[in-house]
Amino acid sequence: MARAVFHPRSAYAPSAGYRLLPLRFGRLDEHAYIVTNDVGEYVRLARDELVAFLERRLDSDTSVYKALKSRHFLYENDSSVAFDLLALKYRSRAERVAAFTGLHIFVVTLRCDHSCQYCQVSRQSEDSTAFDMTVEHADKALDLVFRSPNEHIKIELQGGEPLLNFPLVCHIVERARKLNEDHRRDLQFVITSNLSRLSDDVLSFCKEHGVYLSTSLDGPADLHDGQRPTRGGGSHRKTVEGIHRVREVLGLDRISALMTTTPRSLSRVDEIIDEYVRLGFHGIFLRSLSPYGFAARSLVKRYGVEDWLDFYKRGLSHILRINAGGYFLREEFTTILLQKMFSPLGSGYVDLQSPAGVGIGALVYNYDGAVYASDEGRMLAEMGDQTFRLGHLDEHSYEELLTSEALLAPLGETILEGMPMCADCPFLPYCGADPVFHRATQGDAVGHKAFSAFCTKQMGVLRHVIGLLETDAEARDILLRWV
Amino acid sequence: MLVKLSARGLRALSETSRAPFVARITETPALPEAARSKLLLLLSGEASDFPPGFRGYLLRQAARPLAPKDTYLLGADHTYLRDGDVVRIDPVRGTVSALYRANSRSNTFLVTERCDNFCVMCSQPPKDHDDGWLVDDIERAIPLISPDATEIGITGGEPALLGERLVRLLVLLREHLPRTGVHVLSNGRRFSDAGFARAVGDVRHPDLMIGIPLYSDLAEEHDYVVQAKGAFDETVRGILNLKRRRVRVELRFVIHRETVERMPEFARFVAKNLTFLDHVALMGLEHVGFARTNLEALWIDPVDYQRPLREAVLTLDRAGMATSIYNHQLCVLDPTLHRFARKSISDWKNVYVEVCQTCRRKEECGGFFTSSAVKRSRGISPYG
Ligand code: SF4
Ligand code: SF4
Numbered sequence: 001m002a003r004a005v006f007h008p009r010s011a012y013a014p015s016a017g018y019r020l021l022p023l024r025f026g027r028l029d030e031h032a033y034i035v036t037n038d039v040g041e042y043v044r045l046a047r048d049e050l051v052a053f054l055e056r057r058l059d060s061d062t063s064v065y066k067a068l069k070s071r072h073f074l075y076e077n078d079s080s081v082a083f084d085l086l087a088l089k090y091r092s093r094a095e096r097v098a099a100f101t102g103l104h105i106f107v108v109t110l111r112c113d114h115s116c117q118y119c120q121v122s123r124q125s126e127d128s129t130a131f132d133m134t135v136e137h138a139d140k141a142l143d144l145v146f147r148s149p150n151e152h153i154k155i156e157l158q159g160g161e162p163l164l165n166f167p168l169v170c171h172i173v174e175r176a177r178k179l180n181e182d183h184r185r186d187l188q189f190v191i192t193s194n195l196s197r198l199s200d201d202v203l204s205f206c207k208e209h210g211v212y213l214s215t216s217l218d219g220p221a222d223l224h225d226g227q228r229p230t231r232g233g234g235s236h237r238k239t240v241e242g243i244h245r246v247r248e249v250l251g252l253d254r255i256s257a258l259m260t261t262t263p264r265s266l267s268r269v270d271e272i273i274d275e276y277v278r279l280g281f282h283g284i285f286l287r288s289l290s291p292y293g294f295a296a297r298s299l300v301k302r303y304g305v306e307d308w309l310d311f312y313k314r315g316l317s318h319i320l321r322i323n324a325g326g327y328f329l330r331e332e333f334t335t336i337l338l339q340k341m342f343s344p345l346g347s348g349y350v351d352l353q354s355p356a357g358v359g360i361g362a363l364v365y366n367y368d369g370a371v372y373a374s375d376e377g378r379m380l381a382e383m384g385d386q387t388f389r390l391g392h393l394d395e396h397s398y399e400e401l402l403t404s405e406a407l408l409a410p411l412g413e414t415i416l417e418g419m420p421m422c423a424d425c426p427f428l429p430y431c432g433a434d435p436v437f438h439r440a441t442q443g444d445a446v447g448h449k450a451f452s453a454f455c456t457k458q459m460g461v462l463r464h465v466i467g468l469l470e471t472d473a474e475a476r477d478i479l480l481r482w483v
Numbered sequence: 484m485l486v487k488l489s490a491r492g493l494r495a496l497s498e499t500s501r502a503p504f505v506a507r508i509t510e511t512p513a514l515p516e517a518a519r520s521k522l523l524l525l526l527s528g529e530a531s532d533f534p535p536g537f538r539g540y541l542l543r544q545a546a547r548p549l550a551p552k553d554t555y556l557l558g559a560d561h562t563y564l565r566d567g568d569v570v571r572i573d574p575v576r577g578t579v580s581a582l583y584r585a586n587s588r589s590n591t592f593l594v595t596e597r598c599d600n601f602c603v604m605c606s607q608p609p610k611d612h613d614d615g616w617l618v619d620d621i622e623r624a625i626p627l628i629s630p631d632a633t634e635i636g637i638t639g640g641e642p643a644l645l646g647e648r649l650v651r652l653l654v655l656l657r658e659h660l661p662r663t664g665v666h667v668l669s670n671g672r673r674f675s676d677a678g679f680a681r682a683v684g685d686v687r688h689p690d691l692m693i694g695i696p697l698y699s700d701l702a703e704e705h706d707y708v709v710q711a712k713g714a715f716d717e718t719v720r721g722i723l724n725l726k727r728r729r730v731r732v733e734l735r736f737v738i739h740r741e742t743v744e745r746m747p748e749f750a751r752f753v754a755k756n757l758t759f760l761d762h763v764a765l766m767g768l769e770h771v772g773f774a775r776t777n778l779e780a781l782w783i784d785p786v787d788y789q790r791p792l793r794e795a796v797l798t799l800d801r802a803g804m805a806t807s808i809y810n811h812q813l814c815v816l817d818p819t820l821h822r823f824a825r826k827s828i829s830d831w832k833n834v835y836v837e838v839c840q841t842c843r844r845k846e847e848c849g850g851f852f853t854s855s856a857v858k859r860s861r862g863i864s865p866y867g
Contacts, residue, residue, distance in 0.1 A: 006603055006777070012706040041755065066745075070700040070752055079702035081716040084723060085756045342802075344758045480801055 014076040018056060021082065023073050025050060026426035029467055038417075039089035040341055040429040041071040044470045093346045096353070101148040103350055103362035105156045105375055106141060106172055108133045109165035110367050114194055114235060116216075116228045118260055118289055132165050133367040138172050140393040141365035145176065146183050147398045148363075154188045158375075160367075163197035173209050190214050195242025196230065203249045213246050215239055217257035217279070219265060219272035227262050243279060258285055261311060263302045269315040277322060277329060285332035286315050288457065291440050292379035305453040309460040316464070323478045330482040334465055338483045340430040350374070352432030354416035358388065359407040369393040371401050373410070376436040387439055410435040410445045421449040427462045492558020492577070496542070497550040499574035505582065505623040506538045510566040521627065523572075525564060539572065541579075555579070569624045582624040583632070591636035592621045594652070598641040600670045601710040602696075604739055604774035604781055609640050618648055625655050634664040643673035650679075653686040664690040668735075671695035672714055674721030684728025692761065695722055696735040698742045700752030708741055726759055733762040739774070739781040743788045750795035754802035763799050765792065767810030769852050778858060785815040786862035793817045813848040815862040824849070841865045 021037065028034040033050045036042040045053070045064050052058040053074075058065050068074050075082045110131035112119070145153060155176055157169050173189055180187050190212040206213065217239055218224040224236040246255040257279075259265075259272060269286070276284045288308045315331070322329050339347035350357030358373035365371055369392050372378040377388025388410070390401045401407070414433035416422040422431065437454050438447030449455040468475040509522045512534045519536040527543045539553030541564070555572070557564065557579070564570065567585030572578075583590050594617055598609035628635075635656065642649055649667075656665050665688060674680040674693075683693075695718060698708040702715035725732050734753060736742065742749075753763065767785060768774050774781060785792075792808075799806040800823070807825045808816065816824055826849040827833060833850040835842075842848070842865035851859070 006601075007707075007710060009703075009707045012703045012712055014703050066701060067748070070748055071755075076702075078713075079716050081702070081719045084720060088723065089756065342755075344755065344802075480797075483801060 014060070014078040016060075018058075018060070018069075018074045018076045020054070020056070021073055021075060021086065024424060024426045024428060025054075026424075028426075028463055032470075034426050034466065035068070035073055036426045036429050037071070037073060037086075038429060039072070039086060039093060040346065041073070042341065042426075042466070043067050043071055043073065044466065089344065092344050096346070096348060097355070097360065099150050099152075100360055101363050102150045102152050102348065103154050103156060104141075104145045104148075105158055105362060105364040106133065106138065107158050107160070107364065107367045107378065108138075108162045108168045108172070110160040111164045112160040112194075113164070113196055114161070114228055114230050118227065118262060131160065131367055133168055133365070134369075135168065135171060137365070137369040137393050138168055139175065140369075141371075142172065142176055142179060144363070144365075144371075144393075144398050144401070146179055146185075150185070152186045152188070154190065157189065157191045159192070161194055161197065162191055163193050163202060166197070166202060170205060173205075173211060177209065188212065193242075194228070194235065194239065195246075196235070196238050198242045198245060203245065206246075206254075207250055213250075213255045215242065215255065215257050216260070217243075217275070218259050218262075219268060220275050223264060223268060223272070226264060227260075240279065247280075252280070256283065257281060259287060261286065261288055261308060266303060266307055266311050269311050270318045273315060273318050273322070273329075277327060282328050283330050283332050283335075284319070286312050287333070290376060290379070291437070292376055292383065305456045305460070309457065309464075312461060313464055316468075320475050320478055323481075324474065328481075333461070334479065335482045337430050337462060337465055338479060342480065342483045349432075351434055352430075354414065354428075354432055355411045356414035356433040356435050358410050358414075358435060359390065359402060360411065363390075365393065371396070373407055374436055376434075376440075380436055380440055383440075385439065387445070388436060413446050419446055419449075421455070425449075427459060430462055431458050492560055493572065493574075493579045494556040494558070494577065495574060496545075496554045496556055498552050499555075500539075500553055500572075501574065503571055503573040503575075503620075504538070505569065505571050505620055505627065507627040508541065508564055508566060508568045508570060509537075523570070525566070567629050569627045571620050571624075582620060583628050585629060585632075589634045589636060590632065591638050592617075592624075593639065594618050594621060594637055594642045594649070595640040595644055597644050598639055598670070599644065599672060599711060600641065600714060602773065603708055603710065603741060603777055604737055604768060604772070606769050606772040606774060607638070607640070608772045618645060618652065621652065622655060625652075626659050628660060628663075630660050630662055632660055632663045634666060635660070637665065637667040639668070641670050641673070642667055643669045643671075643679070646673070646679065647682070650682045650686060653683065653688050653691065657686060657688045661689060664692070666733075667691070667693045669693055669695055669721075670709065670714070670718060671697075671721035671725075672711075672717035674724050675717040677724050677727075680721065680724035680728050680730070683725065684730050692731045692733050693725060694733040694735050694764070696737065697722075697753075698736060698749075699745055700749045701745065704742075704745060722757065722760070731761040733764060734760050735764045735766065737766050737768060738783075738785075738788060738792065739768045740783045741781060743783055743791060746788070746791040747794040747798065750798040754798050754804065758802055758804065760804065762805045762807065765796065765806070765808050767808075769810060770858065771852075782858050784858075784860050784862070785811055786860055789815075789817040789820075793820055796820055796823055810849065810852065812850065812860065812863060813844055814842070814864050814866065815860045836863065838863060838865050841867070843867065 023035050023037050025033055025035040028044060032044050033047055034042055034044050049064050053068060072082045072086050157172065162169055169191065176187065189209065192214045195215050218227055221236040225233060228235045243255055265272060273284060316334060319329055319331050336347045336349045336352060350361035353361055362374055363371060364375050364378050366378055371390045371393060372381065373388045373390055381389055388406060390404045390406050414435050416428050416431060416433055422428055434454050435445035438452060439445050442448060469479060506521055506523045508525045510525050512524060516536045520538060522537055523539045523541055524537040525541045529544060533540060533551050542556050545556055561579060565586060568581055569583035571580050571582055596610040596614055697705060697718055699705040705715040706712050722732055768781060770778060796806055806823055808820060808823045809825055809827055811824060813821060813824060834853050835845060835850045839845050844866045
């Protein structure tokens with residue numbers, strides 16, 4: 001073999017100079033800045049690096065230059081494949097918009113046997129059927145469900161306490177499955193219940209039809225029972241019993257729990273988390289209280305978003321400790337944000353989409369036949385604000401509902417890329433629009449982000465999580481396992 | 484690496500054909516006459532007669548005179564030949580070469596030695612000459628291969644330089660061997676032509692995988708390793724085009740001193756941009772070809788790259804990508820990586836060293852390439 005001649009690295013070096021690709025930047029914390037792009041890539045860098053980069057004089061030998069190039073923040077004349085890859089990633093992330101409505105919420109009754117402080121809508125008259133959805137409305141709603149082109153359809157049966165209207169729950173599940181014999185979607189059911197009415201009938205029905213359950217668990221017994229009173233008490237005990245029975249009959253993964261943070265929860269985040277671990281859960285969603293419903297409004301006034309952020313950060317570090325100790329537990333809100341950062345498809349969480357997930361992410365069929373663009377939109381309506389009411393099952397067709405001004409207006413207004421402040425915000429690819437929240441708090445679907453608790457929360461959580469990812473290797477290792 | 488089985492040592496015992504020919508070997512003399520014309524009858528014992536009608540005859544032992552046309556005596560190197568093998572006979576040069584071996588799990592066809600890359604660690608250094616005859620033979624061989632064959636590899640050089648001819652080869656494989664997996668090793672550049680990628684996709688081969696190497700997340704780094712400016716862009720576009728046409732693509736990454744540094748960033752890039760790939764193979768260096776020539780510059784002890792390797796593998800795994808590590812001895816791999824380690828399928832090229840004799844995990848371990856005796860990791864130590 002003739003002696004092969006190899007050329008040195010320098011022979012392949014790009015020609016001098018680079019150009020910027022679309023990006024946003026901002027301050028991450030006291031020490032660093034962050035640049036992000038539309039496909040969710042980010043680079044953390046120092047201020048002087050950022051300035052040099054933007055002034056197009058960053059040295060190509062530096063590791064930050066290579067990171068910026070690898071993640072498609074800049075390109076050189078020699079290579080243009082970055083455009084192909086950016087386009088592909090953008091399309092993958094945006095595909096969800098075309099997939100259309102995946103979540104369909106049926107409010108089968110407003111009746112409930114609990115009288116939770118923060119509940120927006122339930123009625124305690126347990127025996128008045130005036131607050132039950134009728135079979136006719138359920139059938140009409142199911143027809144709409146299958147009008148959605150989405151391959152993955154999730155039907156959530158909600159209340160009030162949906163098991164108080166169990167016959168309708170059965171009807172909806174059975175009929176949906178029957179209709180699906182033709183439609184052949186990936187169909188999932190979940191009942192959101194306080195489990196007080198969990199009977200053998202309910203369990204065997206869920207087993208037969210593969211129905212999931214979701215319940216409320218606010219923490220240890222005294223905290224839980226304090227904020228979730230029932231006639232006769234003992235909500236916590238019944239919930240825990242219910243969780244165990246569901247697991248026995250249906251399997252471990254078939255039940256999940258949600259918590260709500262009230263002023264009383266604020267000082268007790270470790271205990272709340274420990275309660276989830278004690279009950280064998282591997283996920284916990286540290287949720288803030290929504291400002292809907294009369295009672296909730298007064299509760300919200302008693303703690304601010306800063307209090308919640310502090311609660312969240314303490315909680316997250318407790319959760320990370322638990323993971324480091326060998327027990328897998330993920331915080332669901334953080335996971336959603338991590339998916340937006342690291343998963344090619346982003347996250348489907350309806351409350352953090354651009355445009356907002358109203359209508360195109362979720363539809364709500366209320367007990368009275370009214371159709372809402374989101375669950376929070378229905379709650380707002382209970383307070384007298386009908387902004388997110390799209391129409392009524394008896395009066396409007398699918399086309400009319402989904403092209404109603406009540407839907408098109410907020411969709412048009414909530415494309416983050418065009419919203420004041422969001423348009424320039426580095427956190428945009430990991431954020432979303434919440435028109436109902438801003439309508440409820442500022443009287444306008446867009447709102448002014450400088451005064452928005454939603455925005456403060458987003459920025460606070462994202463800064464904290466990205467800070468951990470970038471400066472704490474052990475935390476990063478754990479966090480990435482959640483995606 | 485390719486099986487080089489074309490040792491000489493064929494002695495004609497009768498009048499021979501003038502041109503080289505391709506035929507399948509059979510050891511069944513009683514085959515119906517109508518089925519004989521394309522087969523070479525291999526006779527092991529002291530056959531006393533020659534059943535008529537075969538394309539030719541191969542004898543393991545010298546036989547009587549009066550042999551029919553194209554009767555040859557096999558040299559001692561050819562004891563491996565057996566029923567079902569497909570061989571090329573060159574009467575003039577007196578050679579026999581096995582194109583296909585029935586008892587091997589995986590057979591590889593070298594379709595050209597030309598290549599438009601010139602990788603610093605190429606195991607099969609390219610030669611720039613007209614070697615179209617290679618494909619001629621393969622096209623003749625394919626219809627003779629048993630449809631039970633498990634897997635056929637297509638390698639080069641750069642197979643995609645064959646252009647339309649590669650497409651025809653894939654069609655031929657699909658028609659004659661629909662149950663046989665086909666694995667093509669390509670640098671991917673030619674598939675940056677969307678029309679060509681589409682043509683390959685349109686073959687609709689039921690079990691085709693194209694293995695394409697990518698060595699960095701940065702164009703200039705990849706271009707340097709493959710010694711071709713602009714190769715990175717073409718390769719990435721080639722991959723995208725093939726995936727658009729639903730062709731399965733495996734990414735191949737060879738770990739050596741010139742690629743190791745950005746391995747974690749590379750994995751991040753792949754997980755983010757090329758998540759849809761069907762498999763990622765991370766491979767240790769084989770000490771053959773240019774890798775041997777450049778071994779001093781390329782060698783890095785695997786013990787010294789376990790951290791970046793681990794980070795890379797976990798990044799890919801977390802993204803849900805099927806990831807495998809090849810050509811690594813178990814004892815040099817970080818224990819968390821053992822579940823990704825694959826024993827190379829062509830076990831004929833694996834050997835073990837003295838200390839392996841006592842090793843409890845020798846069965847699971849891929850051992851060493853016969854060629855890797857040159858440099859050995861200081862991490863080799865048997866499991867007790
Ligand atoms: S809501 Fe706030 S954090 Fe989210 S994109 Fe808008 S400005 Fe940024
Ligand atoms: S000692 Fe030999 S057989 Fe055992 S793991 Fe190491 S290389 Fe493999």
